[in-house]
Amino acid sequence: MVFVIVQIRNGAQILKPWYGCSVAEGSSIADFYASYSSGQLDHNLRIPDEYQDSEVAVKAAKSRSDMILVSFDCPVAEVVSSLGQYMDFVVSTKPAAQETKTLPSTRPTVRDACSVLMESSRSCHTLPQKWQILVPNRKLSLKNDMIDFLDKNRLGWSASHAQQCGKSFVNILGEVMWNIDGNHQTLYDRGHGVPALFAQFKGYNLPTKHKKRKIDEGRLKSTELLSHSSSLFVLAGNSYMKFRQWSSVREAILQLAEDLRKHAAYLNRQNECVQDNNAKRVCVRTDVDDIKVLDCTAYINHKLSNCNQSLHIALF
Numbered sequence: 618m619v620f621v622i623v624q625i626r627n628g629a630q631i632l633k634p635w636y637g638c639s640v641a642e643g644s645s646i647a648d649f650y651a652s653y654s655s656g657q658l659d660h661n662l663r664i665p666d667e668y669q670d671s672e673v674a675v676k677a678a679k680s681r682s683d684m685i686l687v688s689f690d691c692p693v694a695e696v697v698s699s700l701g702q703y704m705d706f707v708v709s710t711k712p713a714a715q716e717t718k719t720l721p722s723t724r725p726t727v728r729d730a731c732s733v734l735m736e737s738s739r740s741c742h743t744l745p746q747k748w749q750i751l752v753p754n755r756k757l758s759l760k761n762d763m764i765d766f767l768d769k770n771r772l773g774w775s776a777s778h779a780q781q782c783g784k785s786f787v788n789i790l791g792e793v794m795w796n797i798d799g800n801h802q803t804l805y806d807r808g809h810g811v812p813a814l815f816a817q818f819k820g821y822n823l824p825t826k827h828k829k830r831k832i833d834e835g836r837l838k839s840t841e842l843l844s845h846s847s848s849l850f851v852l853a854g855n856s857y858m859k860f861r862q863w864s865s866v867r868e869a870i871l872q873l874a875e876d877l878r879k880h881a882a883y884l885n886r887q888n889e890c891v892q893d894n895n896a897k898r899v900c901v902r903t904d905v906d907d908i909k910v911l912d913c914t915a916y917i918n919h920k921l922s923n924c925n926q927s928l929h930i931a932l933f
Contacts, residue, residue: 618642618851619694625654625664625706627671632664632708640693641855643782646675647689648856650706664708671708678703690777742773745783759821760791766817772862782857789852790815793845793873798822800837807883809876812869839888842881849874 618639625633638658640649650673656663663669676684679701687696696704744764748757764787767773774782797804798819801811811819849870852858858867 619697619702621649621693621697621702621704623653623704623706625708627668627708627710632668633659633662641851642694643778643785644693644856645689645778646687646691646693646696646704649693650675650689652856654706668708671710673709674707676705676707677701681705692778692781742771743776743779743783744768744773745780745787755821755823756791756795759795759818760787763787763791763818770866772866774857782855786852789848790870793849793877794818795822796841796845797837797877803837804876804880807880809880809883811876812872814865814869815873837880837884839881839884842877842884846874846878846881849877 619642620637620639622635622637623633624631624635633654636659638653652658654664654669673689675687675689677687677696677700678684681703684703684705685700687700744767747761747764748754750757750761764783767783773779794815797811798821801816801819804810853867853870853874857863858870
């Protein structure tokens, strides 16, 4: 996540005052503006309708002064790291559709955010490059199969974001599916199954391929499941997930994130029960524990003379 401080204005008129919020790593400025201007990031505080289709320019800097004009195509993370976290969105007075330009403009061309989003949605079929597997590596095979899955379902990103957003998607989902591989049935038995869309990604993390031959039944740790759940929720919050073609994948990711969270809660309850049972066990120690019984061997002389002699000595 990237933290930014933004405002939207029309000349001197402030449409949305300075506000700080977090943005997903792979989001472009166009994606972020579309979400922020529509009120999705700050409690539905939309800009007035007459500015929704206006032409927008954006400037960025480390402070509110000496700002530099940037393109809507730039990823937010790169702009923040290069120029700073302050972003000033300036919308025109008239909607872009009503403007007529008869003379060439020397002002840098800034495309409307909605146009950028629509253009991206039509050309978002670029996929990240597959990993080259020089030696057997089943985790990389899983990730490459996920790229094939995206290709089969005609999903992808714009050419400029395919490597960053695509690799992030495959790495996050691949790591989750790798760690729960071999435990699909366990999750189903607890009512926290793997969504059907992702059920095909199993059989990669095989114990027979490891030095550790036996499946560790306690491999699902509540802390790891909660971490995976949080990563999936963040992944589902990316702006490209709002496009219609991603709807089924987004729903499956949210379902898997919720199921992992529920299973982590179940494991925590089980651990608490075990700890309570162990605390109730009281060890009672008695004096009998300190008694040590020694086995002694009695020696008896059966000769009569010896018995008489012993009796004589005892009497006299």
